[in-house]
Amino acid sequence: MPVGPETGHSPAWTRRLGYVLLYVLLSLVALLQILPLIWLMLFSLKNNQEVFDMAPFALPAQPRWENYVKVWTEGNISLYFFNSVWITVVSVVFTVLFASLVTFAITRMRWKGRSLVLGLFMVGLMIPVHSTLIPLFSLFLKLHLTDHPLSVILSYIAFNMPITIMILLGFYYALPREVEEAAVMDGCSVNRIFFRIVLPMTASVIATTAIINMIYDWNEFIFVNTFISSDTYKTLTVGVQNFIGQYTTDWGAIGATLMISILPILIAFLVLSERIVEGIAAGSVKG
Amino acid sequence: MDKVMSNRLVAALYVLPALLLLLVLVYIPIVLTGYYGLMQWDGIGAMTFIGLDNYTRLIQDSTFWQSANHTFLLALFSALSLIGYLMIALVLSGKIKGANLFRKIYLIPMLLSSVAIAQLWLKIYHPSNGVLNSFLEAIGFSNPPAWLAEPSLVLYALFVPILWQYAGFYILIYYAALKNIPESLIEAARIDGANPWQIAFRIKLPLITEVIKVTVVLAVVGSLKYFDLIYVMTDGGPNGASEVMASYMYRQAFRSFDFGYGSAVGFFLLLICLVVTWLLRKATASKDTIQYS
Numbered sequence: 001m002p003v004g005p006e007t008g009h010s011p012a013w014t015r016r017l018g019y020v021l022l023y024v025l026l027s028l029v030a031l032l033q034i035l036p037l038i039w040l041m042l043f044s045l046k047n048n049q050e051v052f053d054m055a056p057f058a059l060p061a062q063p064r065w066e067n068y069v070k071v072w073t074e075g076n077i078s079l080y081f082f083n084s085v086w087i088t089v090v091s092v093v094f095t096v097l098f099a100s101l102v103t104f105a106i107t108r109m110r111w112k113g114r115s116l117v118l119g120l121f122m123v124g125l126m127i128p129v130h131s132t133l134i135p136l137f138s139l140f141l142k143l144h145l146t147d148h149p150l151s152v153i154l155s156y157i158a159f160n161m162p163i164t165i166m167i168l169l170g171f172y173y174a175l176p177r178e179v180e181e182a183a184v185m186d187g188c189s190v191n192r193i194f195f196r197i198v199l200p201m202t203a204s205v206i207a208t209t210a211i212i213n214m215i216y217d218w219n220e221f222i223f224v225n226t227f228i229s230s231d232t233y234k235t236l237t238v239g240v241q242n243f244i245g246q247y248t249t250d251w252g253a254i255g256a257t258l259m260i261s262i263l264p265i266l267i268a269f270l271v272l273s274e275r276i277v278e279g280i281a282a283g284s285v286k287g
Numbered sequence: 288m289d290k291v292m293s294n295r296l297v298a299a300l301y302v303l304p305a306l307l308l309l310l311v312l313v314y315i316p317i318v319l320t321g322y323y324g325l326m327q328w329d330g331i332g333a334m335t336f337i338g339l340d341n342y343t344r345l346i347q348d349s350t351f352w353q354s355a356n357h358t359f360l361l362a363l364f365s366a367l368s369l370i371g372y373l374m375i376a377l378v379l380s381g382k383i384k385g386a387n388l389f390r391k392i393y394l395i396p397m398l399l400s401s402v403a404i405a406q407l408w409l410k411i412y413h414p415s416n417g418v419l420n421s422f423l424e425a426i427g428f429s430n431p432p433a434w435l436a437e438p439s440l441v442l443y444a445l446f447v448p449i450l451w452q453y454a455g456f457y458i459l460i461y462y463a464a465l466k467n468i469p470e471s472l473i474e475a476a477r478i479d480g481a482n483p484w485q486i487a488f489r490i491k492l493p494l495i496t497e498v499i500k501v502t503v504v505l506a507v508v509g510s511l512k513y514f515d516l517i518y519v520m521t522d523g524g525p526n527g528a529s530e531v532m533a534s535y536m537y538r539q540a541f542r543s544f545d546f547g548y549g550s551a552v553g554f555f556l557l558l559i560c561l562v563v564t565w566l567l568r569k570a571t572a573s574k575d576t577i578q579y580s
Contacts, residue, residue: 022378022381022383023383025375025378026375026378026379026383026389027389029375029389029393029454030389030392030393032451033392033393033395033396033451033454033455034392034395036396036407036408036411036418036451037395037396037407039411039418040407040410043410051416052416055421056418056421056422098304098305098308099305101301101302101304101305102301102302102305102306104301105297105298105301105302106302108292109292109293109294109297109298109301110292110293111293111295111298117302117306120306120309120310120314121305121309124309124313124314126508126560126561126564127313127317127557127560128511128512128533128556128557128560129512130512130514130533130536130537130553130556131316131317131320131553131554131556131557131560132312132313132316132317132320132553133536133537133540133553134316134319134320134323134330134540134546134549134550134553135315135316135317135319135320135323135550136312136316137330137540137541138319138330138546139311139312139316141331154308154312155312157305157308158308158309158311158312158313159312159313161305161308161309162309180291180292184291184292188291189291190291190292190294190297191297193291194301215398218400219398219399219400219401219402219403220400221400221401221402221515222514222515222537226541236400237400237402237403238402240402240403240406241402241406241519244406251410251416254406254410255410258403258406258407261400261402261403262399262400262403265398265399266395266398269391269394269395269398273391276394276398277390277391277394277459280394280397280456280459281459281460281463
């Protein structure tokens, strides 16, 4: 079987067979990647009897949307959902703003210690969050920030800063020098150059980093699980985990809960897939 | 120009908020983790200095080494799975119609939280009603195993969702790198009579060596830190059969309230991550980098 479709001098029928085999392989992998999610969607619309008696991939006779209504209204899922939304939004805004300021100062301004500061941020990429968890917990305990959303938000900003700066770097280095030169000629201050000229020019890469941050923050688990104890401030990932504990046997409710927790990301992916793909690629390869 | 752009006060104002957060929430904690490792401490009460006792205990702790073994096994699996991802990316990077769509479908699991993935796979592995055992029974296996309850199977069972979760991520990285190879190089090889195998293994793969090295580091170091999915699916069980270093650290600190010992485990994890990253980079460093632009 040919590995690439560049089948050179082979006769047409082997080439065609090769293509068919490649498509079968690629489709099989694609199927494996989405079948679990399709199954999840199907059982979120069934009751237990239907889950256990019907074939796993059989459509429910009538979709039981009441599973969704039930988990949304009965427990705290709606509260967890809105916590996830606002905590994610605040964290993403500050991460991207701070990272842009740092990247601007490092790549466009001249001062001693630039490379040291950049180095500190880049080494930060390698530090496992687990190794910082105990001191962070005791620090927040002393500051009376445990069970307070600020503990989670500050941690998200700090730990996502290195990757965000890394994605921004290449983009900032590529901006032409003439931009600042012209602005300085016109009497612009640094602040004006950054906020009025450079920030708008980097809008597309900012969008990319914002989306990557959004995915990380929305899905984050260990910080919330460790720092937050009361339901008031829990986010969806942790909330879902506890919530499912109450519904150990109601598969429809569990399915609906999981679907609610992943839908925002799936919808974002449908709308912004090109940018998400771009961001993930940019955030990984340069390391 | 020079004067405006070398305004130190402004530079400091731009850098300080982020730098302070980095120092206070990342760098000081890793130093403190090493320090707490020298203490007998329940997390709330007074700390007692006990020197290297936690670290010597760590070295003699067979449960810890068991969890370290599981961690290394996961790292090995993850590194090996890269071969499969690379093959898929090679296929995908050829002139395949719909390559973009495939690449996007592969990526979907990577976007979901490990908790949601864990809960979903708990249901897939459910001994009586899960989709996996229903399928196995339908094709004639009368007594399929309870995957997550078997000490000999649990680690492999956990590896499947990990494989599933990260497939799209690595395929995407390889795909992007392969697509970056100038078409003219491949065209030239083809004109010289290279067959598809030769083009794949003699031209494409050598040209993306750097990216392959980066992914090996990512996969291995990522596995060392693996936590969320295991914590939710098995919590290290049954009987420690799926305990990994990160989950062991968490258990010692936040379940047994032995924060000193937990910190020692955490510090060890940090050292291993840094050493392994350094070793892998050194081992895979190439003297001559390939330039094709």
